[in-house]
Amino acid sequence: MKLYSTTGAPNPRRVKIFLAEKEIEVPTQEISIMEQEHKEENYKKISPSSRVPALVLEDGTVILESMAICRYFELLNPEPVLFGNTELEQALIEMQSRRMEMELMMSVAGTFRHTHPAFAKLENQIPEYGKIMKKAAEKRLFLLNQELENNQFIAGPKYSVADITALCAIDFCVPAKIEISENHKNLHRWIEEIKQRPSSKIM
Ligand SMILES: N[C@@H](CCC(=O)N[C@@H](CS)C(=O)NCC(=O)O)C(=O)O
Structure with a gap:
């Protein structure tokens, strides 16, 4: 393998x-x-x-x-379960995974691909599209901050694969030059907590 x-x-x-x-x-x-x-x-x-x-x-x-x-x-290797146990857990984790991937990760990646000079040789860059993607990413971060008001993790009370996708998207905001507003207190609380996991150091 x-x-x-x-x-x-x-x-x-x-x-x-x-x-x-x-x-x-x-x-x-x-x-x-x-x-x-x-x-x-x-x-x-x-x-x-x-x-x-x-x-x-x-x-x-x-x-x-x-x-x-x-x-x-x-x-x-089911343990620890990261895609959910019960029907409801699995549905909510799937829901949040897809939203983190399609709404957050795609807009952050789109910003990077269309605006970062290092990616010019790999992408037919359209800077205007990059700007639209950046706005979409910022809007999604705003919404994520609201969603985290009553949730410890992205899909509820348990760490899941949805947190992994969100972390990778959020860390990619740095090269994409997307700032995470200091006002997003819930999001910063979540970032702090996730960063304590040894796995989050893996690049
Ligand atoms: N939906 C795919 C996306 C894979 C993907 O786009 N990977 C990027 C790296 S993060 C890539 O291979 N990029 C190469 C390129 O853009 O030329 C997945 O989840 O694995």
């Missing part, structure tokens, strides 16, 4: 944090996005759309998509 991953990139980071929370060790191969290794023919045989992460199993089966990889490990 081998995990193809890029240090610092938010999607592979989600998988690495998930694995750390479960204390699972998987041999990992670094793929440099900046050196465009993900666009080389050998890697495209694994991930035809040139995306990381990718998990290759012993029999050669490839699992793409961070959440599909995480779900695979959740089933192989």
